[in-house]
Amino acid sequence: MKARVTVMLKNGVLDVQGEAVRHALGTLGFAGVNGVRQGKVIELDLAETDTAAAEATVKAMCEKLLANTVIESYRIELL
Amino acid sequence: MKARVTVMLKNGVLDVQGEAVRHALGTLGFAGVNGVRQGKVIELDLAETDTAAAEATVKAMCEKLLANTVIESYRIELL
Numbered sequence: 001m002k003a004r005v006t007v008m009l010k011n012g013v014l015d016v017q018g019e020a021v022r023h024a025l026g027t028l029g030f031a032g033v034n035g036v037r038q039g040k041v042i043e044l045d046l047a048e049t050d051t052a053a054a055e056a057t058v059k060a061m062c063e064k065l066l067a068n069t070v071i072e073s074y075r076i077e078l079l
Numbered sequence: 080m081k082a083r084v085t086v087m088l089k090n091g092v093l094d095v096q097g098e099a100v101r102h103a104l105g106t107l108g109f110a111g112v113n114g115v116r117q118g119k120v121i122e123l124d125l126a127e128t129d130t131a132a133a134e135a136t137v138k139a140m141c142e143k144l145l146a147n148t149v150i151e152s153y154r155i156e157l158l
Binding site: 043045048 | 114
């Protein structure tokens, strides 16, 4: 079973990468970009086949390693 | 209009970040992880309201800045 975890900085946390991308897009001539947020996506290939068990495992992975829950939020999708 | 761009390393390109995550998950006791790929996600808040025009603009952004198309593939979602 495959899972996709998307980790983004929480709203209110300064996203310097996103700001850098926004600035670079402006420099390249792309107008009308009101905001950019950059995060990371982690695709996991799991041996687990049960959806509920896989979701619980991935949630534990997020809490322990994949996301810094003080400043980041995460979203889990099972594919 | 909002757009989400997901940039992943192409298959066959060594993903050192993904390998590091896989190793760390193993160290933390998570078994049954067959593979991990890590990429980036960029959420854009665009002034453009026309879907086709927005998609064309975001595609140009990807080709010019957001992805290194030699080693990375990208996927665009309009939200």
